[in-house]
Amino acid sequence: MKTIKMLGILGMVTVLGIGLATRLTAAEAAKGTLDNLQAAYNGESNAKARYDAFSAKADAEGYKSVAALFRATSRSESIHAAKHAVAIRKLGAEPKAVIEKSDVKSTKENLEAALKGETYEKESMYPDFIKQAEIDKNSGAVMSFKGALAAEVEHARLFAQALKELDSWKEAGKEFYVCTVCGFTMAKIMPKCPVCASPKSKFDVIK
Amino acid sequence: MKKAGLLILLAAQLVIILAFWAWNHVNHTMGNQLAGEAVGQLLAYGRLAGLLAAFAILLQLILMGRVKWVESVFGLDRLSRLHHILGFSLVVLLVLHPVLVTIGHAKQADTGIFAQFIDFCRNWEDVLAAAVGLGLMIFAIIASIAIIRKHLRYETWHIIHMTFYISIALAFGHQLAVGSDFTGNRYFAGYWYFLYIFTFGNLIYYRLIRPLWKFKKHRFVVSGIVPESADVTSVHIEGREMASFRINAGQFMMLRFMTKGFRWQSHPFSMSCLPDGRHLRVTIKQLGDFTRQIPDIKPGTPVIIDGPHGAFTARQCHSLSAVMIAGGIGITPIRSLSEELLNAGRNVHIIYSNRNRASIVFRKELDELAAAFAGRLKLTHVISEEPSWEGEHGRLDRDKIARLVPDTSDCDFYLCGPPPMMMSMRSILLKLGVRSGKIHFERFSL
Numbered sequence: 001m002k003t004i005k006m007l008g009i010l011g012m013v014t015v016l017g018i019g020l021a022t023r024l025t026a027a028e029a030a031k032g033t034l035d036n037l038q039a040a041y042n043g044e045s046n047a048k049a050r051y052d053a054f055s056a057k058a059d060a061e062g063y064k065s066v067a068a069l070f071r072a073t074s075r076s077e078s079i080h081a082a083k084h085a086v087a088i089r090k091l092g093a094e095p096k097a098v099i100e101k102s103d104v105k106s107t108k109e110n111l112e113a114a115l116k117g118e119t120y121e122k123e124s125m126y127p128d129f130i131k132q133a134e135i136d137k138n139s140g141a142v143m144s145f146k147g148a149l150a151a152e153v154e155h156a157r158l159f160a161q162a163l164k165e166l167d168s169w170k171e172a173g174k175e176f177y178v179c180t181v182c183g184f185t186m187a188k189i190m191p192k193c194p195v196c197a198s199p200k201s202k203f204d205v206i207k
Numbered sequence: 208m209k210k211a212g213l214l215i216l217l218a219a220q221l222v223i224i225l226a227f228w229a230w231n232h233v234n235h236t237m238g239n240q241l242a243g244e245a246v247g248q249l250l251a252y253g254r255l256a257g258l259l260a261a262f263a264i265l266l267q268l269i270l271m272g273r274v275k276w277v278e279s280v281f282g283l284d285r286l287s288r289l290h291h292i293l294g295f296s297l298v299v300l301l302v303l304h305p306v307l308v309t310i311g312h313a314k315q316a317d318t319g320i321f322a323q324f325i326d327f328c329r330n331w332e333d334v335l336a337a338a339v340g341l342g343l344m345i346f347a348i349i350a351s352i353a354i355i356r357k358h359l360r361y362e363t364w365h366i367i368h369m370t371f372y373i374s375i376a377l378a379f380g381h382q383l384a385v386g387s388d389f390t391g392n393r394y395f396a397g398y399w400y401f402l403y404i405f406t407f408g409n410l411i412y413y414r415l416i417r418p419l420w421k422f423k424k425h426r427f428v429v430s431g432i433v434p435e436s437a438d439v440t441s442v443h444i445e446g447r448e449m450a451s452f453r454i455n456a457g458q459f460m461m462l463r464f465m466t467k468g469f470r471w472q473s474h475p476f477s478m479s480c481l482p483d484g485r486h487l488r489v490t491i492k493q494l495g496d497f498t499r500q501i502p503d504i505k506p507g508t509p510v511i512i513d514g515p516h517g518a519f520t521a522r523q524c525h526s527l528s529a530v531m532i533a534g535g536i537g538i539t540p541i542r543s544l545s546e547e548l549l550n551a552g553r554n555v556h557i558i559y560s561n562r563n564r565a566s567i568v569f570r571k572e573l574d575e576l577a578a579a580f581a582g583r584l585k586l587t588h589v590i591s592e593e594p595s596w597e598g599e600h601g602r603l604d605r606d607k608i609a610r611l612v613p614d615t616s617d618c619d620f621y622l623c624g625p626p627p628m629m630m631s632m633r634s635i636l637l638k639l640g641v642r643s644g645k646i647h648f649e650r651f652s653l
Contacts, residue, residue: 139246143244143246146237146238147237181315191390196316197387198316199330199332199385201331
């Protein structure tokens with residue numbers, strides 16, 4: 001009888017333990033996505049500030065089209081930051097960003113730094129964040145991360161192209177289109193945003 | 208064989224549309240939208256509803272476009288029923304499309320559903336026009352609901368129904384301007400253009416070019432207006448090279464009289480005499496505003512004829528005997544069909560139901576026919592509202608049909624009259640053991 005009692009207590013403790021552990025894991029996971037959203041918000045906010053500074057430098061050095069590209073990517077990053085902020089608020093938190101002083105060098109070096117940053121975001125940061133958000137079943141965060149990822153891929157491609165053809169990007173004249181709904185950046189006008197399907201009337205034209 | 212071919216052709220179009228749609232959404236920039244987040248799925252299925260709605264509308268145009276290669280296989284009656292069912296089913300797709308797409312985009316843009324709808328109308332290319340088109344389509348479908356339609360004049364209902372063409376034009380722009388399935392896939396856009404060109408090509412050919420070409424060739428004119436009874440008039444039509452205008456007894460034509468008050472409407476009328484290669488005759492009862500003016504048409508009035516149409520012909524009869532059951536003005540195709548069947552050696556029994564003696568159309572002609580084919584044509588008049596009538600009395604019911612046609616074996620049955628009467632006769636005949644394939648009828652109220 002005593003043994004049965006002991007086994008019963010042990011069983012209840014085990015069930016409680018598993019339940020608690022599961023709750024803790026879920027809470028941790030949710031915390032993981034929130035942390036990721038905060039990290040992404042901080043990253044996008046800093047990227048915006050950095051690209052604004054890079055744009056001014058490119059203008060000063062006479063790389064008019066590179067300056068336009070930095071202005072466009074800056075606009076894009078600000079849209080991503082705003083979308084991450086919405087997802088953060090849905091989790092009951094406030095978005096926080098600490099804007100660091102931008103390390104502005106020559107336009108060529110700035111492009112290399114920008115390419116490095118975007119490459120990290122597209123190859124490592126956002127894919128990991130998306131996986132975590134999918135585990136947490138946070139569809140808002142998944143959409144926000146996926147939208148940003150699609151844009152970062154294009155940013156990286158444009159930065160690489162600008163680096164390769166740097167001399168020809170001195171001339172003014174290149175226009176970029178930023179979807180104001182999702183932040184996708186395009187080097188030529190499209191009838192619709194390929195990411196969120198918004199029409200071209202929703203694009204900001206950046207010169 | 209032809210039927211199977213057409214059904215396969217239809218199924219192939221659905222497969223192509225589904226394949227393009229699935230390919231677009233599986234290979235989306237944001238990853239597989241069909242297996243991803245709810246927003247992606249809402250948009251994907253919303254777009255599918257729109258694609259299927261547009262396809263169903265094109266199909267509706269083919270079904271009722273009097274397209275010969277479709278109508279000759281399925282028969283107008285079946286196409287008409289399918290058009291009716293598909294029309295009402297269409298509402299589901301027409302409503303689902305904007306609802307799902309609006310919710311999807313609202314979620315994507317973190318905005319409210321109403322705000323998103325207003326944004327669509329104000330900022331999305333051609334979407335306001337499409338929204339107006341959708342409203343008109345739903346209005347036209349509602350006007351076709353039996354309980355509402357019976358309160359509308361045919362002309363009013365017809366005008367409302369014709370607004371569907373305006374709706375199609377209004378909705379077309381937004382499909383290619385903002386439809387994600389087309390903007391990102393030029394092959395799908397090309398296929399979509401092809402579907403529209405194919406459908407409207409058929410429609411324009413069969414509804415416009417063909418009748419005009421026939422008019423140019425035959426120069427049809429009204430040759431006589433003959434009163435048959437107080438409210439029934441026969442219109443005789445003649446023209447050039449009439450022998451080459453091939454029409455079978457039982458078939459009908461859409462007639463457009465090219466005179467004031469008539470030229471904007473065409474209506475279906477059956478051949479009421481045996482085609483003789485020289486002239487045509489239709490017999491019309493005054494039932495509405497259009498038909499009430501028929502006796503005023505002057506001989507010499509040009510007539511544009513769209514047709515012949517319909518599969519309600521002697522070719523359907525594979526038995527030795529034919530029983531022709533007509534109600535009121537439904538005698539018109541029965542009159543011509545009976546003579547053709549008699550000429551082809553069949554035995555014919557015409558059971559003709561009317562309210563009173565005065566309503567009987569072609570009484571003299573039918574008597575003459577009975578005399579000419581004595582022993583092979585039996586003529587039974589059934590009168591429902593005249594106690595002094597010495598013949599068959601009352602309505603056509605199961606007992607009466609069983610008594611009048613004691614042996615239903617080796618008999619084909621042709622029905623023509625008001626739709627409720629035809630449905631009731633069909634049901635009675637099925638209960639009497641007649642196979643459905645032996646019962647022929649065609650409703651052509653378009």
